[in-house]
Amino acid sequence: MSKRTVLAAITTFTLAACGGASPHPLPGGASAITLGGGRGTSHAGGPGGQLTVASLGGGAVTVTPSGTLPAPWTWSYVAPSLGANPRTVSGALSLTPAGGAILGDDGATAATGLWVKPGAVLTLGPSDDADGIVGLDRANLSFPAGVVIEGTLQLGRANGGSSAASWSGTVAALAIRPGGRLIATGDAGTAAADGGAGGSIDLLVNGSCSNEGVIDTQGGRGRAGGAGGVINLVVSNGAVVNTGLANASGGEGLAGFGGDAGGVGIWGRWSDAGTGDFLGTGVVLARGGSGTAGGGAGGSGYFSGCLYGQAYGSGQFDVSGGDATGDGPGGAGSDLTVESSNGRTVVGGQLASHGGRGAGGGTGGSGGQITVRTNTDGTQAAGMEISTTVAAAFNLSGGIGAAGGGGGNLAILDDANATGSSGVTLIAQGALTAAGGDGAAGGGKGGGVAIHSDKGPDAVSTWRIGAVAVSLPVDASGGAATAGPGGAAGLVDLFTHRDLAANLNVPSATRRLTVGAAVKAAGGAGTTGGGAGGVIKLFEHVAVDATAPLDASGGAGGAGEGGLGGFVQAICDGVAHTGAIAADGGASTGNLGGKGGSVTLSSAGGPTVRSGVVSVRAGAGTSATANGVVQVDGTTPALTGGQLLP
Numbered sequence: 001m002s003k004r005t006v007l008a009a010i011t012t013f014t015l016a017a018c019g020g021a022s023p024h025p026l027p028g029g030a031s032a033i034t035l036g037g038g039r040g041t042s043h044a045g046g047p048g049g050q051l052t053v054a055s056l057g058g059g060a061v062t063v064t065p066s067g068t069l070p071a072p073w074t075w076s077y078v079a080p081s082l083g084a085n086p087r088t089v090s091g092a093l094s095l096t097p098a099g100g101a102i103l104g105d106d107g108a109t110a111a112t113g114l115w116v117k118p119g120a121v122l123t124l125g126p127s128d129d130a131d132g133i134v135g136l137d138r139a140n141l142s143f144p145a146g147v148v149i150e151g152t153l154q155l156g157r158a159n160g161g162s163s164a165a166s167w168s169g170t171v172a173a174l175a176i177r178p179g180g181r182l183i184a185t186g187d188a189g190t191a192a193a194d195g196g197a198g199g200s201i202d203l204l205v206n207g208s209c210s211n212e213g214v215i216d217t218q219g220g221r222g223r224a225g226g227a228g229g230v231i232n233l234v235v236s237n238g239a240v241v242n243t244g245l246a247n248a249s250g251g252e253g254l255a256g257f258g259g260d261a262g263g264v265g266i267w268g269r270w271s272d273a274g275t276g277d278f279l280g281t282g283v284v285l286a287r288g289g290s291g292t293a294g295g296g297a298g299g300s301g302y303f304s305g306c307l308y309g310q311a312y313g314s315g316q317f318d319v320s321g322g323d324a325t326g327d328g329p330g331g332a333g334s335d336l337t338v339e340s341s342n343g344r345t346v347v348g349g350q351l352a353s354h355g356g357r358g359a360g361g362g363t364g365g366s367g368g369q370i371t372v373r374t375n376t377d378g379t380q381a382a383g384m385e386i387s388t389t390v391a392a393a394f395n396l397s398g399g400i401g402a403a404g405g406g407g408g409n410l411a412i413l414d415d416a417n418a419t420g421s422s423g424v425t426l427i428a429q430g431a432l433t434a435a436g437g438d439g440a441a442g443g444g445k446g447g448g449v450a451i452h453s454d455k456g457p458d459a460v461s462t463w464r465i466g467a468v469a470v471s472l473p474v475d476a477s478g479g480a481a482t483a484g485p486g487g488a489a490g491l492v493d494l495f496t497h498r499d500l501a502a503n504l505n506v507p508s509a510t511r512r513l514t515v516g517a518a519v520k521a522a523g524g525a526g527t528t529g530g531g532a533g534g535v536i537k538l539f540e541h542v543a544v545d546a547t548a549p550l551d552a553s554g555g556a557g558g559a560g561e562g563g564l565g566g567f568v569q570a571i572c573d574g575v576a577h578t579g580a581i582a583a584d585g586g587a588s589t590g591n592l593g594g595k596g597g598s599v600t601l602s603s604a605g606g607p608t609v610r611s612g613v614v615s616v617r618a619g620a621g622t623s624a625t626a627n628g629v630v631q632v633d634g635t636t637p638a639l640t641g642g643q644l645l646p
Contacts, residue, residue, distance in 0.1 A: 015206070023201030032430050035396045037437030037444035038355060038364035038404030039478060043436030045479040046355075046398035048447025048490060049367055049407030055453040057376075057386060057416035058464025059316035059423020063451060064471045068346045069391050072312050072584040073277045075239055077210065080146025080173035083112025089120045089151070097141040100169065113145035113172075118179060120151035126158055126165035138199070140167040146173035149180040149213065155199045162187035162220065164229065173207035174233065176244065180213035184229050186251065189222020195251035196220045198229030198262060208238030208276065211265070212248060217262055217272030219250030224250040225259030225289035225296060233266045237274030240305055242266050243282045248299055253291025258322040258331065261286040268306030270341050270402030276306040278639070280313040281349075288322030288331035290357060295322030295356035295365060296332030303338045311340035311374075314348035314392075321356035321365035321399065330399035333368030333408055344385055345374040350393045353408050358401025367396035367408025370382075375415040386416040391427035398444075404437035404479075407447055423453060423466050430474055436479035436487035436524060436531075443487030443524035443555075446534055446599030454497035465497045468540070469514040476533035478555060480523030486555035486586075487523030489534025489566060494519075496540045513540030513572070517548050523555030523563035523586060523594075529618075530555030530586035533566025533597055544572040544603075547579040547611060554586035554594035555617060561592025562586030562619035565597025565628050574605035580612030583628055584642070585619035593619025596642055606633050610646045617642030 037046030055061045068605035087095075095102050104111035116122050126136040132526055137158040159163040164184040176182055186196030198217035211233075219226025228250035233240075246266065250259025264286045268276050288296030298319040301542035302347035305311050317338070321331025333353035339345055355365030374388045390412050398405030414424045436444030453466035478487030496513060521534030533552040538544050550570075554563025570576050578601060585594025600610045616628025616639070627642035637644055 032429050033394045033432050034615045035367065035407040035410055035434040035447060037407045038398030038573045039437045040399045040404040040441065041400065041402055042440050043134060043403035044442035045439030045444035045487065046364060046404030047407040047445040048436045048476060049396050049435040050409040050448045051432055051434050051485040052411040053424055053426055053451040055414040055421060055423035055466050057414050057421025058466050059414055060466040061423035061424045061451055061453045061468045063426045065429055067391065067425065069389060070346050072281060072314065073279050073310060075241055075279050079570065080148060080175055080207065082091025082115055082238060083145030085109055085111060086113035086115055087111035089122045091114045092121045094123040094125060097127055097139050100140045100142050102141065106451055111143060113143050114147045116149045116151040116153050118150045122153045123156055124153065124167060125156040128592045138168055140168055142169035143171045147171045148175045148177065149182055150177045152181040152183060158199065162189065164196065164199030166200040166202065168202040168228065170191040170204045170226060172442050174209045174232060175534055176213040176215065178212045178322065182215045184217045184609035186226035188220040191223055191254045193222055194224045195222030195226035195259065198250065198625030200230040202230065202232045204234050206236045209233050209235045210239065210241035211244045213244045215246045217248045219259040221251040221254060223254055224256035225253040225291055227259045228262035228286065228299060230262045232263045235268045235306060236272040238276045240266060240268050240276055240278040242280045242284065245283045246298045247285045249285050249287045250289045252289050253293060254412050257293045258291030258296035260296040261288050261319065263300040265302040267302050267304045268309055270307040273388045275308040276303040276305035277309045278303055278311040281315045281554045283316045286319045290323045290325050292326030294324045294328030294362060297321055297331045298353060300334050301336040305340050308342045309340060310343035310578035311338055311345045313338045316350045318352045319368060320352050320354045323357040324359035324362045327362060328367030329361030329362040330401055332365045333396065335369045337371040339373040339375055342376055345372060345388045347372045347390045348392050352395040353407035354395045354397045355399030356397045361402050363403040364399030364401030364405030366405040367398050369409045370394060370396060371411045373413040373415050385422055386414065387422035388412060388424045389415045404439060404444055407434060428472055432474045434490065435475050435477045435556065438479045440482050441524060442484040443481040443531055445487045446476040446478045446490030446521060449474050449476050452495045467511045468494060468496055470494060471516040473517045476534055477520050477522045480524045480528040483527055484497060485529035485560065486526030486531035486563060488532040489552065490523040491525050491535045492521050493537045494536065511542045513538060513544045514547050515546040520551045521566060522551050522553045525556040526560065527558035529560035530557035530563030530594060532564040533565055533583055536568045538570040539572065541573045543574040544570050544576040546570055547577055549580045551582045552597060553582050553584040556586045557588040557591060559590035560588065561591045562588040562594030562621060564594045565616055567597055568599045571602045574603065576601055576603040576608045581614045584615055584617045585625060587619040588621040591622055593621030593625045595625050598628050599630045599646060601632045603633060612646060614644040615642060
């Protein structure tokens with residue numbers, strides 16, 4: 001399906017990963033959100049990222065500093081059937097599949113299933129008898145019944161080298177029990193020899209799939225770090241569970257680049273119309289490796305239930321780029337998606353796709369893309385709640401470097417094509433930060449924040465629109481510079497729906513756009529010029545309640561010109577309540593101050609109610625600069641010193 005392109009073709013690529021632990025902690029607090037650009041140590045800071053929180057099914061969007069996640073879905077282990085003639089492994093054993101099978105315990109016919117008992121070690125040798133690929137690079141092995149791993153199943157060497165072979169096949173069920181290990185790691189090299197690549201695990205599971213142990217496809221450390229192998233577990237009909245460790249990170253580069261990370265996908269294939277929830281309370285690592293010449297890129301991650309199933313992820317998911325440890329660039333973060341096709345999506349824990357640190361003259365790596373989504377695709381089950389609830393620590397910041405890396409993108413969506421949507425609840429602490437990074441030669445540009453609730457006409461030509469309530473500070477400001485211009489601020493767009501089409505649903509009298517915390521899109525301060533203020537837009541048909549401060553001022557320019565004031569707009573068809581608003585120009589110590597910005601307030605249902613000062617003053621400078629413009633309900637009132645008092 002088009003919605004799951006992140007890892008649907010995971011077997012067609014082998015991105016590498018590194019094995020060392022990331023030195024980047026996730027944000028402090030249980031549920032912080034960081035998409036800021038990286039700091040530039042000698043050049044410019046990186047641009048901030050993009051945050052989108054949206055209910056496209058008509059449910060409300062609530063962004064709040066308090067609340068709790070729903071409890072995890074219940075799941076209990078049920079031992080898979082191994083069939084009439086399984087292969088049971090009790091000690092150390094090496095096998096090479098032939099014709100996609102191994103012999104069962106009867107020693108004469110193909111095994112129906114596989115059981116690797118506790119303490120046992122089974123080594124699967126590669127063969128090229130089933131896929132037509134020249135060379136001994138994978139074990140092709142399938143079972144009509146289940147596979148249970150309580151000991152260790154490890155892959156042999158691909159083509160007799162230092163890289164691990166891969167395992168591909170189809171099984172009726174897969175269970176890696178606590179203490180069980182599925183290993184396809186590359187061999188370690190030396191400072192003069194590259195690390196081996198990890199092998200891929202690519203299995204189609206027709207029933208339940210659970211990992212309570214370890215799946216490890218890391219690349220080996222060496223001169224250049226080995227690439228991590230892909231982990232791709234695709235479920236047709238059954239539970240999709242990871243409460244253990246899945247690690248597709250690659251090797252450290254001792255005298256070269258770190259390995260790129262392999263992708264990790266543990267997901268239900270919606271086209272099979274199966275039933276099964278995703279439960280992810282374990283750890284998923286697909287981190288780029290650190291290296292003296294540069295960090296490796298993170299690997300993609302994709303996690304979902306079956307077509308009829310919910311998704312609950314409260315563990316650790318990390319697809320970040322690796323660090324440079326000598327002189328080179330940091331690796332880029334990758335894509336990570338947790339979603340459900342039918343029901344609730346609940347995400348907590350820690351999710352990271354930050355850029356790696358650059359070293360010497362190397363730039364910081366860019367943050368990646370994280371998506372948390374409920375997407376029914378019109379398959380809503382009767383009585384099933386459709387909602388997205390998130391209380392997680394997100395780190396998509398750009399890496400520190402000579403030039404900072406850009407922040408990544410975070411999308412939290414109720415993308416349901418369903419009438420029963422409950423919308424999105426985002427529980428976070430601190431600010432929603434998409435600010436540009438500070439830099440020596442220049443501040444990074446601020447990112448974007450969009451929070452909204454609207455869905456286009458459905459089959460009966462009705463728009464579905466919900467309320468939006470934002471109770472957390474939002475920051476899309478530009479970064480500061482110590483020896484250059486400040487960064488321009490970005491866009492903050494908070495709205496429900498803008499078009500007054502004939503097919504618009506009847507607004508609820510209680511629906512509101514509520515902004516209960518400060519919104520900032522201010523230009524960054526600089527020494528040779530201030531960054532321009534950004535844009536803050538607020539819109540709702542019924543009423544806008546924005547009593548918290550709004551700031552789109554320009555940044556101070558030092559000896560250069562002050563930054564231009566930005567643009568603030570609050571428009572509704574009912575009554576607009578606004579507090580203090582600033583779109584002032586930035587000050588300058590040796591040049592022109594920035595021109596004041598523009599503020600437009602409009603309440604079609606009555607006079608706009610203001611409880612704070614609206615300020616569009618010109619920044620102080622060596623000579624006079626014009627104040628900005630304020631419009632309230634279609635009029636341009638006289639200002640006193642560039643300010644309009646309430």
